[in-house]
Amino acid sequence: AQKVTQAQTEISVVEKEDVTLDCVYETRDTTYYLFWYKQPPSGELVFLIRRNSFDEQNEISGRYSWNFQKSTSSFNFTITASQVVDSAVYFCALSEGRSYGQNFVFGPGTRLSVLP
Amino acid sequence: DAGVTQSPTHLIKTRGQQVTLRCSPKSGHDTVSWYQQALGQGPQFIFQYYEEEERQRGNFPDRFSGHQFPNYSSELNVNALLLGDSALYLCASSLEAEETQYFGPGTRLLVL
Numbered sequence: 001a002q003k004v005t006q007a008q009t010e011i012s013v014v015e016k017e018d019v020t021l022d023c024v025y026e027t028r029d030t031t032y033y034l035f036w037y038k039q040p041p042s043g044e045l046v047f048l049i050r051r052n053s054f055d056e057q058n059e060i061s062g063r064y065s066w067n068f069q070k071s072t073s074s075f076n077f078t079i080t081a082s083q084v085v086d087s088a089v090y091f092c093a094l095s096e097g098r099s100y101g102q103n104f105v106f107g108p109g110t111r112l113s114v115l116p
Numbered sequence: 117d118a119g120v121t122q123s124p125t126h127l128i129k130t131r132g133q134q135v136t137l138r139c140s141p142k143s144g145h146d147t148v149s150w151y152q153q154a155l156g157q158g159p160q161f162i163f164q165y166y167e168e169e170e171r172q173r174g175n176f177p178d179r180f181s182g183h184q185f186p187n188y189s190s191e192l193n194v195n196a197l198l199l200g201d202s203a204l205y206l207c208a209s210s211l212e213a214e215e216t217q218y219f220g221p222g223t224r225l226l227v228l
Contacts, residue, residue, distance in 0.1 A: 033215045043204055045219035091158055095215055103172050106158035
């Protein structure tokens with residue numbers, strides 16, 4: 001069965017600090033997809049990144065970077081030089097293939113507070 | 117390019133009532149999924165619709181049902197509402213051939 005764990009329930013940092021959000025997943029499939037979503041107070045989930053199981057290359061997008069390591073089943077997310085606007089709940093999610101349709105499994109989320 | 121839209125934004129019902137939530141997918145998307153997000157938790161998958169059929173279902177009782185229309189829009193129906201059904205209901209759309217789901221703003225349902 002699929003499972004996503006985000007051990008950090010809440011994190012508080014001061015603006016301009018770097019912060020890493022951890023994500024550990026479980027799956028029996030060899031083909032799967034990992035995602036990060038941001039949920040600001042408005043409630044809408046905003047897509048940040050998708051990574052498939054065959055691509056372990058790390059990715060950087062502006063102040064955001066992602067570290068995918070299959071050996072440890074982790075897909076961590078780092079925000080460099082955090083800003084107040086980064087305050088939100090961040091969810092890691094796992095999708096196992098599409099043979100019978102998608103089934104996203106979300107982690108419990110990490111609430112990030114960036115203080116000015 | 118319109119994103120995923122949902123209606124209504126907020127809803128208050130009483131126990132035992134029935135509710136219908138609506139979702140219009142992102143332009144060009146053909147697959148719609150529904151999620152329930154209780155306060156302080158991650159979204160839980162309810163079901164997914166493609167070609168007007170329920171293709172996959174999460175661990176939700178039969179009180180939760182849905183429908184997809186030929187224009188790909190979708191409805192979520194919940195019968196015999198319970199207090200525990202109070203949550204944010206999220207709709208997500210995607211292309212059948214793609215993995216990424218895009219979410220709407222959600223409908224906040226309060227059951228009294």
